[in-house]
Amino acid sequence: MNATDTRERILGRMFQDIHKNGFQGLRADRVIADLGITKGALYHYFPSKDAIGLAVIAEIIEPSYLAFFRSLEQAKGHPIDLLKGHLQELSDKASPDDIYLGCPLNNLVQEMSPLNEDFRQRLKVVMDGMIHYSARALERGVAQGQVKSDTDCTAVASFMVAGMEGAYGVAKVLKSLNSFHRNIQQLLNYLELFRA
Amino acid sequence: MNATDTRERILGRMFQDIHKNGFQGLRADRVIADLGITKGALYHYFPSKDAIGLAVIAEIIEPSYLAFFRSLEQAKGHPIDLLKGHLQELSDKASPDDIYLGCPLNNLVQEMSPLNEDFRQRLKVVMDGMIHYSARALERGVAQGQVKSDTDCTAVASFMVAGMEGAYGVAKVLKSLNSFHRNIQQLLNYLELFRA
DNA sequence: TTGCACATACCAACTAGTATGTATACCTTT
DNA sequence: AAAGGTATACATACTAGTTGGTATGTGCAA
Numbered sequence: 001m002n003a004t005d006t007r008e009r010i011l012g013r014m015f016q017d018i019h020k021n022g023f024q025g026l027r028a029d030r031v032i033a034d035l036g037i038t039k040g041a042l043y044h045y046f047p048s049k050d051a052i053g054l055a056v057i058a059e060i061i062e063p064s065y066l067a068f069f070r071s072l073e074q075a076k077g078h079p080i081d082l083l084k085g086h087l088q089e090l091s092d093k094a095s096p097d098d099i100y101l102g103c104p105l106n107n108l109v110q111e112m113s114p115l116n117e118d119f120r121q122r123l124k125v126v127m128d129g130m131i132h133y134s135a136r137a138l139e140r141g142v143a144q145g146q147v148k149s150d151t152d153c154t155a156v157a158s159f160m161v162a163g164m165e166g167a168y169g170v171a172k173v174l175k176s177l178n179s180f181h182r183n184i185q186q187l188l189n190y191l192e193l194f195r196a
Numbered sequence: 197m198n199a200t201d202t203r204e205r206i207l208g209r210m211f212q213d214i215h216k217n218g219f220q221g222l223r224a225d226r227v228i229a230d231l232g233i234t235k236g237a238l239y240h241y242f243p244s245k246d247a248i249g250l251a252v253i254a255e256i257i258e259p260s261y262l263a264f265f266r267s268l269e270q271a272k273g274h275p276i277d278l279l280k281g282h283l284q285e286l287s288d289k290a291s292p293d294d295i296y297l298g299c300p301l302n303n304l305v306q307e308m309s310p311l312n313e314d315f316r317q318r319l320k321v322v323m324d325g326m327i328h329y330s331a332r333a334l335e336r337g338v339a340q341g342q343v344k345s346d347t348d349c350t351a352v353a354s355f356m357v358a359g360m361e362g363a364y365g366v367a368k369v370l371k372s373l374n375s376f377h378r379n380i381q382q383l384l385n386y387l388e389l390f391r392a
Numbered sequence: 393t394t395g396c397a398c399a400t401a402c403c404a405a406c407t408a409g410t411a412t413g414t415a416t417a418c419c420t421t422t
Numbered sequence: 423a424a425a426g427g428t429a430t431a432c433a434t435a436c437t438a439g440t441t442g443g444t445a446t447g448t449g450c451a452a
Contacts, residue, residue, distance in 0.1 A: 006431080022307055024220045029407070039409080040433045049408065101310050109369045110306040111218055114297050124369045131366075158366060158375060159382035163355070166362025170327075170354060173305045173320045179354060186355035190386055202397080225441070235443080236399045245442065 007045045009035060015056045019104045022111050023053045023119075050118070053108075057122045061105055065126050069133035079141035080195050083134060083160065084188050090164070091184040099177050103168040131157045138194070151194045163187040203241045205231060211252045215300045218307050219249045219315075246312070249304075253318045257301055261322050265329035275337035276391050279330060279356065280384050286360070287380040295373050299364040327353045334390070347390045359383040 013031045021027070028049060032042050046052045068086050075082055101107075105126060112119035134157035141147030167183035209227045217223070224245060228238050242248045264282050271278055297303075301322060308315035330353035337343030363379035 020310055022218070022220060022311075024218060025311065027407075028409095038433050040413095041431070043409070044431060047409095102306055106365055107306050109365055110298055110303050113368045113371075114216055115218075115221065120369060120371070124371075127366060127369045155378050155382055159359070159363075159379050162362030162366045162379045163359050164362065165365045166358030166360065167355075169302055169305055169361045169365070170323060170358045172309045173316060173323045175309075175316070175320075182351050183355050183358045186351055193389070223441075224443095234399050236447095237397075239443070240396085240398060243443095 006037070006041060010037070010042060010045060011052075011055060011059060014052050015060045015104070018053065018056060019101050019107065023108060024111065024115075026053070028052075050116070053112070054118060054122055057108065057119070057126070061108070062122070062126050062129075065105055066129045066133075069130045072133045072137040075137070078146050078195075079137040080147065080191055082137065084191055087160075087164065087184050087187060087191075091181050094177060094180055096177055099168070099171045099180050100175060102172040103165060106165045106168055109165075127161065130161050134160060141196075146196055148194050148196050156191070156194055160187065160191060163190065202233070202237060206233070206238060206241060207248075207251060207255060210248050211256045211300070214249065214252060215297050215303065219304060220307065220311075222249070224248070246314070249308070250314060250318055253304065253315070253322070257304070258318075258322045258325075261301055262325045262329075265326045268329045268333040271333070274342050274391075275333040276343065276387055278333065280387055283356075283360065283380050283383060283387075287377050290373060290376055292373055295364070295367045295376050296371060298368040299361060302361045302364055305361075323357065326357050330356060337392075341392055344390050344392050352387070352390055356383065356387060359386065 010031070013035055014026065017031050018026050026049070028039075028042060032038060046055065072079070072082060105123065108119065109123050109127070113123065114120075131154065135153040138147050138151060138153035138156060142149055142151060142153065147153075163183070164187065167180055167187065170183060171177065171180035206227070209231055210222065213222050213227050222245070224235075224238060228234060242251065268275070268278060301319065304315065305319050305323070309319065310316075327350065331349040334343050334347060334349035334352060338345055338347060338349065343349075359379070360383065363376055363383065366379060367373065367376035
Protein backbone atom coordinates (compact mmCIF):
# COMPACT_ATOMS: atom_id res chain seq x y z
CA MET A 1 0.00 0.00 0.00
CA ASN A 2 1.76 3.16 -1.11
CA ALA A 3 1.00 6.72 -0.10
CA THR A 4 -1.03 7.63 -3.15
CA ASP A 5 -3.30 4.68 -2.60
CA THR A 6 -4.05 5.68 0.98
CA ARG A 7 -4.80 9.24 0.04
CA GLU A 8 -7.13 8.13 -2.70
CA ARG A 9 -8.82 5.56 -0.52
CA ILE A 10 -9.49 8.29 2.04
CA LEU A 11 -10.81 10.65 -0.59
CA GLY A 12 -13.03 7.99 -2.10
CA ARG A 13 -14.70 7.15 1.17
CA MET A 14 -15.03 10.78 2.11
CA PHE A 15 -16.82 11.33 -1.16
CA GLN A 16 -19.23 8.51 -0.38
CA ASP A 17 -19.91 9.78 3.11
CA ILE A 18 -20.44 13.32 1.87
CA HIS A 19 -22.69 12.00 -0.88
CA LYS A 20 -24.94 10.43 1.69
CA ASN A 21 -24.65 12.71 4.71
CA GLY A 22 -23.66 16.03 3.23
CA PHE A 23 -20.48 17.85 4.13
CA GLN A 24 -21.76 19.01 7.49
CA GLY A 25 -22.92 15.48 8.18
CA LEU A 26 -19.54 14.04 7.26
CA ARG A 27 -17.88 12.42 10.28
CA ALA A 28 -14.17 11.92 9.85
CA ASP A 29 -14.19 9.40 12.68
CA ARG A 30 -16.76 7.28 10.90
CA VAL A 31 -14.76 7.22 7.70
CA ILE A 32 -11.43 6.36 9.24
CA ALA A 33 -13.00 3.61 11.35
CA ASP A 34 -14.53 2.28 8.17
CA LEU A 35 -11.20 2.35 6.39
CA GLY A 36 -9.36 0.84 9.34
CA ILE A 37 -6.96 3.74 9.56
CA THR A 38 -6.36 6.36 12.24
CA LYS A 39 -6.41 10.09 12.63
CA GLY A 40 -2.68 10.15 12.14
CA ALA A 41 -3.11 8.99 8.58
CA LEU A 42 -5.99 11.34 7.88
CA TYR A 43 -4.34 14.48 9.17
CA HIS A 44 -1.12 13.50 7.50
CA TYR A 45 -2.80 13.98 4.15
CA PHE A 46 -5.35 16.69 4.90
CA PRO A 47 -4.92 19.68 7.19
CA SER A 48 -8.62 20.12 7.94
CA LYS A 49 -12.13 18.95 7.21
CA ASP A 50 -12.64 21.81 4.78
CA ALA A 51 -9.56 20.72 2.87
CA ILE A 52 -11.08 17.27 2.52
CA GLY A 53 -14.28 18.67 1.08
CA LEU A 54 -12.43 20.89 -1.37
CA ALA A 55 -10.21 18.00 -2.42
CA VAL A 56 -13.25 15.83 -3.03
CA ILE A 57 -14.71 18.50 -5.29
CA ALA A 58 -11.48 19.17 -7.16
CA GLU A 59 -10.24 15.62 -7.51
CA ILE A 60 -13.39 13.53 -7.73
CA ILE A 61 -16.46 15.57 -8.58
CA GLU A 62 -15.00 18.06 -11.05
CA PRO A 63 -13.20 15.51 -13.25
CA SER A 64 -16.12 13.13 -13.35
CA TYR A 65 -18.62 15.84 -14.29
CA LEU A 66 -16.51 17.79 -16.73
CA ALA A 67 -15.09 14.81 -18.62
CA PHE A 68 -18.07 14.58 -20.93
CA PHE A 69 -18.60 18.29 -21.37
CA ARG A 70 -14.96 18.93 -22.18
CA SER A 71 -15.09 16.11 -24.69
CA LEU A 72 -17.68 18.11 -26.63
CA GLU A 73 -14.87 20.33 -27.88
CA GLN A 74 -13.47 17.59 -30.08
CA ALA A 75 -16.59 15.53 -30.56
CA LYS A 76 -18.01 15.03 -34.00
CA GLY A 77 -21.71 14.81 -34.63
CA HIS A 78 -24.79 16.88 -34.03
CA PRO A 79 -24.45 18.80 -30.75
CA ILE A 80 -28.07 18.17 -29.82
CA ASP A 81 -27.56 14.46 -30.33
CA LEU A 82 -24.43 14.56 -28.23
CA LEU A 83 -26.15 16.35 -25.37
CA LYS A 84 -29.23 14.18 -25.61
CA GLY A 85 -27.04 11.11 -25.69
CA HIS A 86 -25.34 12.13 -22.49
CA LEU A 87 -28.64 12.78 -20.71
CA GLN A 88 -30.06 9.54 -22.02
CA GLU A 89 -27.04 7.73 -20.68
CA LEU A 90 -27.44 9.34 -17.28
CA SER A 91 -31.05 8.29 -17.30
CA ASP A 92 -30.32 4.73 -18.41
CA LYS A 93 -27.46 4.14 -16.03
CA ALA A 94 -29.06 5.71 -12.95
CA SER A 95 -29.46 3.19 -10.16
CA PRO A 96 -32.05 3.55 -7.41
CA ASP A 97 -29.19 4.52 -5.13
CA ASP A 98 -27.99 7.21 -7.49
CA ILE A 99 -31.44 8.69 -7.31
CA TYR A 100 -31.93 8.22 -3.61
CA LEU A 101 -28.64 9.88 -2.75
CA GLY A 102 -29.00 12.51 -5.42
CA CYS A 103 -26.49 14.26 -7.61
CA PRO A 104 -23.28 14.76 -5.60
CA LEU A 105 -22.66 18.09 -7.26
CA ASN A 106 -26.16 19.37 -6.66
CA ASN A 107 -26.13 18.19 -3.07
CA LEU A 108 -23.01 20.14 -2.28
CA VAL A 109 -24.24 23.16 -4.17
CA GLN A 110 -27.42 23.36 -2.16
CA GLU A 111 -25.71 22.75 1.12
CA MET A 112 -22.46 24.63 0.91
CA SER A 113 -22.88 27.57 -1.44
CA PRO A 114 -24.16 29.97 1.20
CA LEU A 115 -21.92 28.62 3.94
CA ASN A 116 -18.45 28.60 2.46
CA GLU A 117 -17.24 30.78 -0.34
CA ASP A 118 -14.33 28.47 -1.16
CA PHE A 119 -16.75 25.65 -1.72
CA ARG A 120 -19.07 27.80 -3.77
CA GLN A 121 -16.31 28.93 -6.09
CA ARG A 122 -15.01 25.42 -6.64
CA LEU A 123 -18.53 24.20 -7.35
CA LYS A 124 -19.19 27.15 -9.59
CA VAL A 125 -16.22 26.19 -11.72
CA VAL A 126 -17.84 22.82 -12.37
CA MET A 127 -21.26 24.22 -13.10
CA ASP A 128 -19.83 26.99 -15.28
CA GLY A 129 -17.85 24.39 -17.17
CA MET A 130 -20.86 22.24 -17.89
CA ILE A 131 -22.82 25.22 -19.18
CA HIS A 132 -19.92 26.74 -21.06
CA TYR A 133 -18.93 23.65 -23.03
CA SER A 134 -22.55 22.84 -23.81
CA ALA A 135 -23.17 26.37 -25.02
CA ARG A 136 -20.07 26.27 -27.21
CA ALA A 137 -21.17 23.01 -28.74
CA LEU A 138 -24.55 24.52 -29.55
CA GLU A 139 -22.88 27.60 -31.00
CA ARG A 140 -20.81 25.47 -33.33
CA GLY A 141 -24.07 23.77 -34.25
CA VAL A 142 -25.54 27.14 -35.15
CA ALA A 143 -22.52 27.94 -37.29
CA GLN A 144 -22.90 24.64 -39.10
CA GLY A 145 -26.62 24.96 -39.59
CA GLN A 146 -27.44 22.08 -37.24
CA VAL A 147 -29.00 24.28 -34.59
CA LYS A 148 -31.60 26.97 -35.16
CA SER A 149 -29.87 30.25 -35.80
CA ASP A 150 -31.90 32.24 -33.28
CA THR A 151 -30.99 29.94 -30.41
CA ASP A 152 -29.77 31.56 -27.20
CA CYS A 153 -27.14 28.89 -26.69
CA THR A 154 -26.09 29.89 -23.20
CA ALA A 155 -29.70 30.04 -22.03
CA VAL A 156 -30.44 26.61 -23.44
CA ALA A 157 -27.27 25.11 -22.01
CA SER A 158 -27.98 26.63 -18.64
CA PHE A 159 -31.53 25.39 -18.60
CA MET A 160 -30.42 21.93 -19.62
CA VAL A 161 -28.15 21.78 -16.59
CA ALA A 162 -30.88 23.21 -14.37
CA GLY A 163 -33.39 20.70 -15.67
CA MET A 164 -30.97 17.90 -15.05
CA GLU A 165 -30.29 18.95 -11.48
CA GLY A 166 -33.96 19.54 -10.90
CA ALA A 167 -34.77 16.07 -12.21
CA TYR A 168 -32.36 14.59 -9.70
CA GLY A 169 -33.87 16.60 -6.88
CA VAL A 170 -37.49 15.77 -7.56
CA ALA A 171 -36.71 12.09 -8.03
CA LYS A 172 -34.80 12.15 -4.77
CA VAL A 173 -37.76 13.18 -2.62
CA LEU A 174 -40.18 11.04 -4.50
CA LYS A 175 -37.68 8.20 -4.32
CA SER A 176 -38.71 7.41 -7.83
CA LEU A 177 -36.48 6.30 -10.65
CA ASN A 178 -39.47 6.66 -12.96
CA SER A 179 -39.81 10.31 -12.09
CA PHE A 180 -36.19 10.81 -13.08
CA HIS A 181 -36.68 9.01 -16.37
CA ARG A 182 -39.78 11.05 -17.17
CA ASN A 183 -38.16 14.35 -16.37
CA ILE A 184 -35.07 13.57 -18.41
CA GLN A 185 -37.37 12.63 -21.26
CA GLN A 186 -39.04 16.03 -21.02
CA LEU A 187 -35.62 17.62 -21.08
CA LEU A 188 -34.77 15.67 -24.22
CA ASN A 189 -37.97 16.94 -25.83
CA TYR A 190 -37.00 20.46 -24.88
CA LEU A 191 -33.57 20.15 -26.48
CA GLU A 192 -35.11 18.82 -29.67
CA LEU A 193 -36.83 22.17 -30.15
CA PHE A 194 -33.56 23.77 -31.13
CA ARG A 195 -32.62 21.42 -33.92
CA ALA A 196 -32.47 23.30 -37.20
CA MET B 197 -46.50 37.81 24.67
CA ASN B 198 -48.74 34.77 24.69
CA ALA B 199 -47.77 31.16 24.15
CA THR B 200 -48.73 30.95 20.52
CA ASP B 201 -46.57 33.94 19.73
CA THR B 202 -43.52 32.39 21.35
CA ARG B 203 -43.96 29.13 19.51
CA GLU B 204 -44.30 30.91 16.21
CA ARG B 205 -41.36 33.17 16.89
CA ILE B 206 -39.25 30.10 17.56
CA LEU B 207 -40.46 28.37 14.44
CA GLY B 208 -39.86 31.43 12.31
CA ARG B 209 -36.27 31.79 13.39
CA MET B 210 -35.66 28.10 13.10
CA PHE B 211 -36.88 28.32 9.54
CA GLN B 212 -34.46 31.13 8.82
CA ASP B 213 -31.54 29.30 10.38
CA ILE B 214 -32.36 26.10 8.52
CA HIS B 215 -32.75 28.08 5.33
CA LYS B 216 -29.22 29.34 5.64
CA ASN B 217 -27.39 26.53 7.41
CA GLY B 218 -29.40 23.46 6.58
CA PHE B 219 -31.04 21.26 9.17
CA GLN B 220 -27.80 19.64 10.23
CA GLY B 221 -26.24 23.06 10.44
CA LEU B 222 -29.08 24.38 12.58
CA ARG B 223 -27.89 25.26 16.06
CA ALA B 224 -30.66 25.54 18.58
CA ASP B 225 -28.38 27.48 20.91
CA ARG B 226 -27.76 30.07 18.24
CA VAL B 227 -31.45 30.58 17.62
CA ILE B 228 -32.52 30.88 21.22
CA ALA B 229 -29.68 33.29 21.95
CA ASP B 230 -30.87 35.28 18.98
CA LEU B 231 -34.45 35.28 20.24
CA GLY B 232 -33.41 36.07 23.80
CA ILE B 233 -35.11 33.01 25.19
CA THR B 234 -33.75 29.93 26.89
CA LYS B 235 -33.71 26.20 26.43
CA GLY B 236 -36.58 25.90 28.82
CA ALA B 237 -38.85 27.72 26.40
CA LEU B 238 -37.59 25.80 23.41
CA TYR B 239 -38.00 22.35 24.88
CA HIS B 240 -41.31 23.35 26.36
CA TYR B 241 -42.69 23.59 22.83
CA PHE B 242 -40.63 21.02 20.97
CA PRO B 243 -39.47 17.64 22.23
CA SER B 244 -36.45 17.37 19.95
CA LYS B 245 -34.51 18.93 17.12
CA ASP B 246 -36.17 16.62 14.62
CA ALA B 247 -39.56 17.78 15.80
CA ILE B 248 -38.52 21.35 15.10
CA GLY B 249 -37.52 20.49 11.56
CA LEU B 250 -40.72 18.62 10.89
CA ALA B 251 -42.79 21.45 12.34
CA VAL B 252 -41.00 23.94 10.12
CA ILE B 253 -41.89 21.85 7.09
CA ALA B 254 -45.49 21.25 8.09
CA GLU B 255 -46.31 24.69 9.41
CA ILE B 256 -44.18 27.05 7.35
CA ILE B 257 -42.89 25.45 4.17
CA GLU B 258 -45.87 23.35 3.16
CA PRO B 259 -48.51 26.08 3.51
CA SER B 260 -46.41 28.66 1.73
CA TYR B 261 -45.63 26.39 -1.19
CA LEU B 262 -48.99 24.74 -1.61
CA ALA B 263 -51.09 27.88 -1.26
CA PHE B 264 -50.75 28.78 -4.92
CA PHE B 265 -51.01 25.26 -6.27
CA ARG B 266 -54.11 24.48 -4.25
CA SER B 267 -55.64 27.70 -5.48
CA LEU B 268 -55.46 26.31 -9.01
CA GLU B 269 -58.44 24.12 -8.16
CA GLN B 270 -60.79 27.07 -8.10
CA ALA B 271 -58.87 29.43 -10.32
CA LYS B 272 -60.38 30.61 -13.53
CA GLY B 273 -58.33 31.28 -16.60
CA HIS B 274 -55.98 29.41 -18.87
CA PRO B 275 -53.97 26.91 -16.79
CA ILE B 276 -50.79 27.63 -18.71
CA ASP B 277 -51.22 31.32 -18.02
CA LEU B 278 -51.80 30.61 -14.36
CA LEU B 279 -48.67 28.47 -14.07
CA LYS B 280 -46.60 30.88 -16.08
CA GLY B 281 -47.92 33.74 -13.99
CA HIS B 282 -46.77 32.04 -10.83
CA LEU B 283 -43.31 31.33 -12.18
CA GLN B 284 -43.05 34.86 -13.51
CA GLU B 285 -43.96 36.16 -10.09
CA LEU B 286 -41.31 34.01 -8.43
CA SER B 287 -38.81 35.33 -10.92
CA ASP B 288 -39.83 38.94 -10.49
CA LYS B 289 -39.97 38.87 -6.73
CA ALA B 290 -36.77 36.92 -6.15
CA SER B 291 -34.26 38.93 -4.16
CA PRO B 292 -30.52 38.27 -4.32
CA ASP B 293 -30.84 36.70 -0.90
CA ASP B 294 -33.62 34.37 -2.06
CA ILE B 295 -31.26 33.16 -4.73
CA TYR B 296 -28.19 32.99 -2.57
CA LEU B 297 -29.92 30.96 0.11
CA GLY B 298 -31.84 28.89 -2.37
CA CYS B 299 -35.29 27.37 -2.29
CA PRO B 300 -36.03 26.25 1.29
CA LEU B 301 -37.94 23.24 0.06
CA ASN B 302 -35.24 22.16 -2.35
CA ASN B 303 -32.52 22.69 0.26
CA LEU B 304 -34.21 20.36 2.70
CA VAL B 305 -35.01 17.84 0.01
CA GLN B 306 -31.40 17.55 -1.03
CA GLU B 307 -30.09 17.42 2.49
CA MET B 308 -32.59 15.34 4.39
CA SER B 309 -34.26 12.92 1.99
CA PRO B 310 -31.65 10.18 2.36
CA LEU B 311 -31.05 10.85 6.03
CA ASN B 312 -34.47 10.84 7.62
CA GLU B 313 -37.51 9.11 6.28
CA ASP B 314 -39.90 11.29 8.28
CA PHE B 315 -38.46 14.35 6.66
CA ARG B 316 -38.56 12.80 3.22
CA GLN B 317 -42.21 11.90 3.51
CA ARG B 318 -43.21 15.32 4.74
CA LEU B 319 -41.26 16.93 1.93
CA LYS B 320 -42.69 14.49 -0.58
CA VAL B 321 -46.19 15.59 0.37
CA VAL B 322 -45.30 19.14 -0.62
CA MET B 323 -43.61 18.16 -3.86
CA ASP B 324 -46.40 15.74 -4.75
CA GLY B 325 -48.91 18.46 -4.07
CA MET B 326 -47.22 20.95 -6.35
CA ILE B 327 -47.09 18.41 -9.16
CA HIS B 328 -50.55 17.03 -8.54
CA TYR B 329 -52.42 20.33 -8.56
CA SER B 330 -50.48 21.56 -11.58
CA ALA B 331 -51.22 18.37 -13.46
CA ARG B 332 -54.91 18.60 -12.61
CA ALA B 333 -55.04 22.15 -13.83
CA LEU B 334 -53.46 21.09 -17.09
CA GLU B 335 -55.90 18.20 -17.41
CA ARG B 336 -58.82 20.54 -17.02
CA GLY B 337 -57.17 22.63 -19.70
CA VAL B 338 -57.10 19.62 -21.98
CA ALA B 339 -60.77 18.96 -21.33
CA GLN B 340 -61.57 22.55 -22.18
CA GLY B 341 -59.45 22.62 -25.30
CA GLN B 342 -56.95 25.08 -23.82
CA VAL B 343 -54.12 22.58 -23.63
CA LYS B 344 -53.00 20.25 -26.41
CA SER B 345 -54.90 17.01 -26.15
CA ASP B 346 -51.83 14.76 -26.34
CA THR B 347 -50.16 16.45 -23.37
CA ASP B 348 -48.76 14.19 -20.66
CA CYS B 349 -49.96 16.51 -17.93
CA THR B 350 -48.19 14.81 -15.04
CA ALA B 351 -44.91 14.73 -16.94
CA VAL B 352 -45.18 18.41 -17.79
CA ALA B 353 -46.17 19.38 -14.25
CA SER B 354 -43.32 17.34 -12.84
CA PHE B 355 -40.80 18.85 -15.21
CA MET B 356 -42.03 22.32 -14.44
CA VAL B 357 -41.33 21.74 -10.76
CA ALA B 358 -37.96 20.16 -11.56
CA GLY B 359 -37.04 23.05 -13.81
CA MET B 360 -38.00 25.50 -11.12
CA GLU B 361 -35.91 23.77 -8.47
CA GLY B 362 -33.05 23.39 -10.90
CA ALA B 363 -33.20 27.08 -11.71
CA TYR B 364 -32.86 27.90 -8.03
CA GLY B 365 -29.94 25.53 -7.66
CA VAL B 366 -27.93 26.75 -10.61
CA ALA B 367 -28.50 30.38 -9.68
CA LYS B 368 -27.41 29.58 -6.15
CA VAL B 369 -23.91 28.41 -7.10
CA LEU B 370 -23.48 31.04 -9.72
CA LYS B 371 -24.81 33.61 -7.25
CA SER B 372 -26.63 35.10 -10.18
CA LEU B 373 -30.11 36.50 -10.19
CA ASN B 374 -29.81 36.80 -13.95
CA SER B 375 -29.23 33.10 -14.30
CA PHE B 376 -32.45 32.51 -12.37
CA HIS B 377 -34.39 34.90 -14.58
CA ARG B 378 -33.05 33.31 -17.74
CA ASN B 379 -33.83 29.78 -16.62
CA ILE B 380 -37.34 30.66 -15.54
CA GLN B 381 -37.80 32.28 -18.92
CA GLN B 382 -36.78 29.05 -20.61
CA LEU B 383 -39.25 27.22 -18.44
CA LEU B 384 -41.97 29.62 -19.54
CA ASN B 385 -41.09 28.93 -23.15
CA TYR B 386 -41.31 25.23 -22.45
CA LEU B 387 -44.78 25.54 -20.93
CA GLU B 388 -45.98 27.54 -23.91
CA LEU B 389 -45.43 24.48 -26.08
CA PHE B 390 -48.47 22.83 -24.61
CA ARG B 391 -50.97 25.54 -25.34
CA ALA B 392 -53.61 24.26 -27.70
C1' DT C 393 -53.74 24.98 44.01
C1' DT C 394 -53.04 23.33 39.84
C1' DG C 395 -51.04 23.73 35.40
C1' DC C 396 -48.83 26.46 32.00
C1' DA C 397 -44.83 29.06 30.40
C1' DC C 398 -40.86 29.64 30.87
C1' DA C 399 -35.57 30.23 33.36
C1' DT C 400 -31.25 28.14 35.29
C1' DA C 401 -27.86 24.96 35.73
C1' DC C 402 -25.96 21.05 34.24
C1' DC C 403 -24.31 16.87 31.60
C1' DA C 404 -22.99 13.15 28.51
C1' DA C 405 -21.68 12.38 24.03
C1' DC C 406 -19.58 13.70 20.38
C1' DT C 407 -16.08 15.91 17.05
C1' DA C 408 -12.44 18.34 14.82
C1' DG C 409 -8.04 18.83 15.71
C1' DT C 410 -3.23 18.20 18.12
C1' DA C 411 0.99 16.52 20.30
C1' DT C 412 3.88 12.99 20.24
C1' DG C 413 5.83 8.50 19.26
C1' DT C 414 7.62 5.08 15.82
C1' DA C 415 8.58 1.96 12.01
C1' DT C 416 10.34 2.01 7.53
C1' DA C 417 12.08 3.51 3.16
C1' DC C 418 15.51 6.28 1.16
C1' DC C 419 19.48 8.94 0.65
C1' DT C 420 24.14 10.36 1.88
C1' DT C 421 28.63 9.82 3.66
C1' DT C 422 32.55 7.26 4.70
C1' DA D 423 28.82 -1.89 1.51
C1' DA D 424 28.03 -0.46 6.08
C1' DA D 425 26.66 3.28 8.96
C1' DG D 426 24.02 6.95 9.92
C1' DG D 427 20.80 10.50 9.25
C1' DT D 428 16.31 12.14 7.46
C1' DA D 429 11.82 12.45 5.65
C1' DT D 430 7.65 9.86 5.03
C1' DA D 431 3.67 7.46 6.60
C1' DC D 432 1.38 6.43 9.67
C1' DA D 433 -0.47 5.02 15.08
C1' DT D 434 -1.80 6.39 19.89
C1' DA D 435 -3.55 9.18 23.23
C1' DC D 436 -5.54 13.20 24.46
C1' DT D 437 -8.14 17.75 24.59
C1' DA D 438 -11.00 21.77 24.12
C1' DG D 439 -15.13 23.16 22.56
C1' DT D 440 -19.64 22.12 21.06
C1' DT D 441 -24.39 20.40 21.06
C1' DG D 442 -28.69 18.20 21.92
C1' DG D 443 -31.03 17.24 25.72
C1' DT D 444 -32.52 17.02 30.88
C1' DA D 445 -33.62 17.92 35.74
C1' DT D 446 -35.34 21.15 38.49
C1' DG D 447 -37.00 25.56 40.05
C1' DT D 448 -40.25 29.56 39.71
C1' DG D 449 -43.59 33.22 38.70
C1' DC D 450 -48.23 33.72 37.38
C1' DA D 451 -52.82 33.16 35.67
C1' DA D 452 -57.13 30.69 36.05
